[in-house]
Amino acid sequence: MPKTKKPSVDINLSDPQYYFNRELSWLEFNHRVLTEAFDSRTPLLERLKFLAIFSSNLDEFFMVRVAGLKQQVEAKVNKLTPDGRRPQEQLDAISDRLRPMVEQQHQQFQQVIKPLLAKEGIYILDYIDLNQEQRVYLQNYFEEQIFPVLTPLAVDPSHPFPYISNLSLNLAVVVKDPETNEELFARVKVPKVLPRFVPLPENLQVYSKTQATRWTGVPLEQVIAHNLESLFPGMNIQEYYPFRITRNADLAVEEDEADDLLLAIEQELRKRRIGGSVVRLELQAATPENVRNMLMGEMGLADMDVYELEGLLGLGDLMCFLGLPLPELKDAPWTPVVPPRFRRIGEAENDPLSPDADEYTDLFSTIRKHDLLLHHPYHSFSATVQRFITQAAHDPDVLAIKMTLYRTSGDSPIVNALIAAAGNGKQVAVLVELKARFDEENNINWARKLEKAGVHVVYGLVGLKTHTKVVMVVRREGEHMRRYVHIGTGNYNPKTARLYTDLGLLSCREELGADLTDLFNFLTGYSRQRSYRKLLIAPVNLRDRIIALIRREIEHRQNGSHARIVAKMNALVDPQIIATLYEASQAGVQIDLIVRGICCLRPGVEGVSENIRVISVVGRFLEHSRIYYFHNNGQEEVFIGSADWMPRNLDRRVEAIAPVEDPEIAQDLFEILGIMLSDNRQAWELQSDGTYIQRHPPEGTPQQSSQQILMDIALNS
Structure with missing residues (x-):
């Protein structure tokens, strides 16, 4: 039975201790994505996919969220978040939490995934491990396919530091002029118009007595790096170091001033392509201090903005390996069913x-x-x-x-x-x-x-x-x-x-x-x-209606009736709705939340939220549907629609939530929610300290993957 406990003293439900930070909660979601890459139950190429998604998610996070926080710091904005943090404190916390995650990601790729791929005949090689015949092939490939595309850019008093485009992979190259003995710096951009990984022809692939070779190749930047003398003839190549940058890429359109919104956004898109300020520099851990400091100084970065990594940069490009025709290393194909x-x-x-x-x-x-x-x-x-x-x-x-x-x-x-x-x-x-x-x-x-x-x-x-x-x-x-x-x-x-x-x-x-x-x-x-x-429409009546529906459950519980809320969404951030859910929990309303991503509500706090349970489901499909269920003293109501419980959805977007009044369809939605809540394969439970613990089936009981169950239901319908 839900616990009904009236606090002996009034609890301030706005107290920062009852809220998780939005940005840190998103990082925990991305960590759950990353964990799918660690899970041996996930097919091998799908593990590679989750590594890539983790990286791509982080790129957008830096381009938008971190960039926004840095702008607030520069503007001396000190408004506290509901969890009581200022912008700089959030940036510090992001850095502290993210660095071990990124280190885990790169260790997983280098030490676990690459050897497993090799066992399956997929060899992502380093250039230094190639034999002479393979190197000759790649040298010819470089001269024919890569060299014409490259543009080396010198940096000296007559050549200012070049513009570095957003999300570009580059080589910082140090060369020495043999006539003057002077060390010079240049930048070479790894072109995005070419494949990131260069395959070797069949006759030059790795040979294995135990496993047929499916693919052999090397990263494009290594092919460029080992043929730099073609770009700098007469110079002595001293060293080269890959680096990658991320820029602020959010649009800033003053709509009140824009006579033509379409033209205004086109202008902002051109600015995005040119790029905003740099917010992150990724480079290999072996990069020497002088090169590191030069890059930081030219791009106006602090130590906190630099991520030193072991191995390849830009692991989002690993997604290309999902195109290999190896169905046994992927999720079983799914063909959507005609209802x-x-x-x-x-x-x-x-x-x-x-x-x-x-x-x-x-x-x-x-x-x-x-x-x-x-x-x-x-x-x-x-x-x-x-x-x-x-x-x-x-x-x-x-x-x-x-x-x-x-x-x-x-x-x-x-x-x-x-x-x-x-x-x-x-x-x-x-x-x-x-x-x-x-x-x-x-x-x-x-x-x-x-x-x-x-x-x-x-x-x-x-x-x-x-x-x-x-x-x-x-x-x-x-x-x-x-x-x-x-x-x-x-x-x-x-x-x-x-x-x-x-x-x-x-x-x-x-x-x-x-x-x-x-x-x-x-x-x-x-x-x-x-x-x-x-309809419940934002920003007109959606916020008020949702709060009223929660309060109706409180009234039913206070009148001695059973009360329950089940809500499935992408994100739960809104402080007012969170505080109202806390009130419902205090009244004894049983609340189950299925929140894929950000959840700022802290469950399981005595006297505040011990009747609230939060799970997140991360699987082969991205959970994007929103379902809102209210028991309503047995006159059950269920809604679907486009809005999450976030300030932006409730106040700054036009959203529509619709009641489902057909009893048969409502029952289908109840079943979907029940299947999700029973998931013990892809579900993670949010703890009161902000960590997530992945569910596992008890010993001797079957695994229940909600997405697999729903596929089976569709096939059998």
Whole structure:
């Protein structure tokens, strides 16, 4: 039974001791990603993948979060975070926590993963270990393929220190002029236009009597380093040291001053390519003090900004090895399933996505019968969401399509369907969020293409990102107009729909359609809509409604009834919601939180949060869906949507959370939550000290991987 304990003295729920730091909590999430690379149960190439993801995640963390903290320090901002830290204190704590993680990552690659790869016939060699024949081949390869691309840049009084681009891998080269005996410095950029790892031909690969060789090669920077005399003829090469930098890459757009948001963001993207200030320098531990100090001085860095590493830099490039045709070293392939209620369409002899398919109107009639729940990547995105939009684009009875696009793929069939819809004379309105971080350029390109096709394109609201994932289709049916809606938790992106777990609701409930009509009017016109029939909309009513739902559970518990909250999200940061959850725990409400990434709530604190349990699930798919369940004295309510419980989602973004009112679908969501809470393979439990402990099945009991169970359910449906 949940513990109901009224504190003997009032507890200040704003006390910093009850909150974890946002940045440090994110580092713990990335550590859980890294731990997947250490786990022998993870297939070998997938372990390599998690090493790469850890690095790529860190790159973005430095470009945005660390860069932002450094800007606050420079601006002398001393506002305390909810956990009581100033910006410089956060930077210090990040450095202290991160350095051992990065060291673990590089040790794992060098001492564990590389030998295991070699046992499987995959040899990532060092140049110094090559035989003469291999070196001759790579010298010829260098002269033919690499040398023409390189540009050595001298640094001396007549050549200022060159600009170093963001995330670039470079060689710091020291040469000596034999005529003057003077030591000179130069920088050589390792070009990104060439593969990071150079393969050797079959006849020069490592030979093994026990294992067939699958791949043999060396890092590109080592090929360049051992052929530097071609770049500096007549000079004596003294030494060379790889280094890599990270710059501030966040956009700063003053929307109130921007007459044309699209042009303003294009200008900021050009600045990003040029790059902001350097926030991190990675170099090999063997780099001598004089070279280290020179690089630090030229880029305005302190010791805390320098990460000295053993072995290769830029391990994010290891992702390329996932392309090797070795299925036995990867997760078993997963093909998303066509859900049962879509299956007749999906199995039609003609192309199920073709506008000419005989049965394409069936999807609308199916939605009229009952709401439909989609769960990606277990369910096929192309046969469901993409199908819905494609049918709408070609259905002669559809008059209008409205949707939001936050992130989509570079070859989006959905965007092509919207263009086709406009060509078919339908009213098509699309809100393209230009401020979707690191997708700005892609979204600008699609916005222009949509506008040329006659689609009404809106770029969002001043001061707000439009993060909501919604589609509305207006269809004439006899003498009536009916609105069909899709409300989801994930982006309309067929590529990420195969990698991220997300939910979507297809419905033609009148109140949902009316609410989305009001929401689109808010997004595209002038509207101060403050009330919605069913939807919880940020920044209008979502925060107040969530707090009210938590407080309703408190009231039920105080009245002697059972009370429970289960919430699944990507991040829990908002101090007001955390404090309200603490109040619920104090009242005896049982609370289970499934938070993939950042969690600033401290569970298990006596008198504050002993009724709160937090788990994180990290697996082959990125957990991205949001589900919010409230017991409500037996009248259970469950919601899905686009918003996490973070200040940015509640206050600075347009978000939509929808109630799921179909009892059968609600039961499906309860089952998903139950499966996640029972996970003993990929689940980690957050402790009251901020550490996470990975669950393991008790001896003699089966392993329960929630993602594997959900794949099995989809296959058997």
